[in-house]
Amino acid sequence: MAGAPALFLNRHSSAGSVVFGSLAPCQLELMFVLPRPCSCIHVGRRYANPSFIVADFWSWFPIGPAGFRTLLIFSCGLSILILRIAHYHVGLKTTESGLQALGSSLLSPPTYETALWYSISSFLFCSIFLFSMSESSNLHWITYLSGTRARLNERPLFLACYLGVCALFQTITHYKTDIDRLDFEISKHQTRVQQKALGVLPRSFQIVLLQLPGALAQSAQQAVSALLASLFIYYFILRSSAWGWALTFLRPFYSLPKTNIVPATWPTDIYLLVRCIYAGTLMQFVWAAGNTAFSVFMVREPLKNGNPLTSESKDPNGSLLNGLKSKKLSIKSFAMWELALIARDFEVRRQAIFCDIDRKDGPMWSQVYSICMELLKQIETRVDEYGKPPPSAFAQPNPVVETKHRTTAPVRREAIFTKKGETPRLLGGVEKALDQIARTPGSSPVSELSPLAKKTWKDAKDRMLTREQQEALSPEHLRSEFGNWTTSLLRIGYIGRLFRHDFRTRIAGVVLGTPYAEPTLYTNAAQALCLLAVHSLAEDQFGNVHRDVPSIIRTLTAVIRKVEGLYQRFPLHWTDPSGTKESPEVDEILDALRTGLEQVVAQFEPYSSDLRLSLGDVRLAKEAIVKPEREAPAPKEKELVVKPKTIDEKNVEPSRNRREFKPQMEQAR
Known part of the structure; x- marks a missing residue:
């Protein structure tokens, strides 16, 4: 039906908002990317010459060169919008570690597609920027230093x-910060004080405008970081090849030297x-503005003209069901969001859900109830399966294997090395050690000492090393020092x-599933189910x-108790330095479940006997509503190694004199 795609793609207003949000920074950049001045205008006579007034008028008039440059700069941001539409997703990535995410990204074709689109955008911006520069900037590809012989200018090559x-760098940042994610809670991140200053504008425009100053500062920071890396990459890796390729492309159009010798000067x-x-900051700002506009305008409430998005459909309930049953997580999340809004604010649509009893697959309420309960029970199932071995890991009965006759001779037990006469003692000891290692790989010659x-080895160690040195070289101390060094290393960004x-990501993956965990899907399901029951x-x-x-009531109680129990016993990984x-995400789900359960219990507790709710069910539900105080994790749950004590904390015995007289040794002698 046509209603299901409309749940996400509404949207005439959203598309226009995204385009406007991307076009506005392009118009701002025309204030900084100056047009090329006319060579016939003399600066000293700029106000006396009428031709300058005409040229200055066309430099900002939208129908002309300025408008053409605006469209070209807008195309730089448009390529990023196409990329975002192709690769958007909802939910938090629940990969175990950044190394796994890096490996999956390097093996994923969308990663290289992202790099390609950013490269195309940078190429377009570079062309526009170089075209807009004046002659005095010395940023044209061809220069004529002496006579009429053309020379390739390396300055625009370095800029490109x-x-x-x-x-x-932007591609790396794109995946490091997961820009492709659509955050449904982005509107809650802005404070009310900030939004009062822009109260005239719509809420989405307020959020975009409030984020643009931070995006500009971050763009400048990334531009400086990229410049430092470019100096190293260009002079040590790309200079010779870039110079040769530039000459190859420009030789058909200009009379350039036949040799590809790199200039001696930098x-x-x-x-x-x-x-x-300057150019890098402007280009990064175009990308940041486009990404911000897309991320904000595409997660607006599924409402149109103040009504639910499916209200204009011929079959509103059918369109809503199609969205709820969708296999795509984004469409299902938007449909569940709309259902939660209907359950909270729209009485007419709620009554339509209650009265729609003649559907093919059952009454509308029964289908909504089944979909929401299935989502909540998925959480319960994942929590129950945590810690259990996979089905393939269970012990299976060993098949009866028929004994086969030996086809090869048994392993020989005689000496491996052939003895030819008398073997020197040192060489003989080496042969004996190698023979022992070959026959018993798990043992060592030291373990066979008498x-x-x-005892002699221990006494020698006591004579040569002090007590502190022996403790410093003990396996336990070395293991502890290695653990502390690893923890310090993991604190580096x-x-x-x-x-x-x-x-955060580990427990979200257990409770909400992998590879993406979208908490609003479950919070909206709980809210819609409970509010429909209350109304x-x-x-x-x-x-x-x-x-x-x-x-x-029983399902919400069970889910809250099991998730809270998992929260308490879920261990911290030793690589997590936060402690x-x-x-x-999990806290948000627990709060939504408790709020919904409290509403249902408060309304239906007087009818508990008619609903066949026992006193135990009501008591357990009220206990689940109360938020428990979580205890601080024990250190042994986080760290596999214990931090070693300092020397001052230990009761160290006085160091022994190496020539100390020992009557026990004399007696042994």
Whole structure:
């Protein structure tokens, strides 16, 4: 039906908003990317010459060169919007570590498609920027230094390579920060004080405008970082090849030298570096504005003209069911969001759900109840399966194997090395050790020492090393030092992201599933189910809802208790340096479940006997509503190794004198 795609793609207003949000920064950039001045205008006579007034008018008039440059700059952002539409997703990535995410990204074709689109965008922006520069900037591809012989200018070549590095950095940032994710809670991140200053504008425009200053600052920071990397990459890797390719492309159009010798002088000076940062900041800002506009405008409430999105469909309930039954997580999440809004704010649509009893697959309420309960029971199933071995790991009866006759001779037990006469003692000891290792790989010659030899070794160690040195070289101390060094290494930003197993993503993957965990799908399902049950007391004419109320109460109670129990016993990984058990996604689900359960219990507790709810069910539900205080995790749950004590904390015995007289040794002698 046509209603299901409309649940996500509404949208005439959303598309226009995204386009407007991307076009506005392009118009702002025309204030900074100056048009090429006319060479016939003299600066000293700019106000006396009427031709300058005409040229200055066409420099900003939208129907002309300025409008053409606006469209070209807009195409840089449009390519990013096409990329976002192709690769958007909802939900938090629940990969175990950053190293696994990096491996999956490097093996995924969309990663290279993302890099390609950013490279195309940077190429278009580079062409526009170089075309807009004046003659004095010395940023044209061909220069004529002496006479009429053309020379390739390396300055725009470095600028082009720099913008290419910016595209590479933006691709890394794109996947590091998961820009493709649509965050349904983005509107809650802005404070009310900030939104009061922009109260005239729609809420989505307010969010975009409030995020643009931070996006501009981040763009400047990324531009500087990319410049530092470009200086190294260009001069040590790309210079010779980029110079050769540029000559190859330009030779058919200009009379350039036949040799590809790189110039002896470097093209970078302070003016070029400043222009690089200037161009990189503007280009990064176009990308940031496009990404921000898409992420904000595409997660607006599924409403149109103040009504649910499916209200204009010929079959509103059928279109809503198609969205709820969709296999695509994004469409299902938007449909569940719309159902939650209907259950909260729209009485007419609620009554339509209660009164729609003649559907092919059952009454509308029964189908909505089944879909929401299935989502909540999925959480319960995942929690129950946590910690259990996979089905393939269960012990299976060993098949009876028939004994086969030996086809080869048994392993020989005689010496491996052939003895030819008398073997020197040292060489003989080496042969004996190799022979022992070959026959018994798990043992070592030291383990075969006699008790007297071991005692002699211990006494020698006591004579040569002090007590502190022996403790410092003990396996336990070395293992502890290695663990502490590893923990310090994991606190470093980029290294820690690769190997860290965060508590947040691990428990979200267990409770909400993999590879993406979208908490709003489950919170909206719980909210819609509970609010429909509460409003059914006054709006359900056929009395179909009250029969499912006991199952709703028992299911919510069981899910809350099991998720809370998992939260308490879920261990911290030793690579997680935070040491805290925090997961906003799981906390959000628990809060929604408790709120919905509290509403249902408060409304239906007087009818508990008629609903066949026992006193135990009501008591357990009230206990689940109360939020428990979570205890701090024990250190042994987080760290596999114990931090070693310092020397001052230990009761160290006085160091022994190496020539100390020992009567026990004299007696042994």
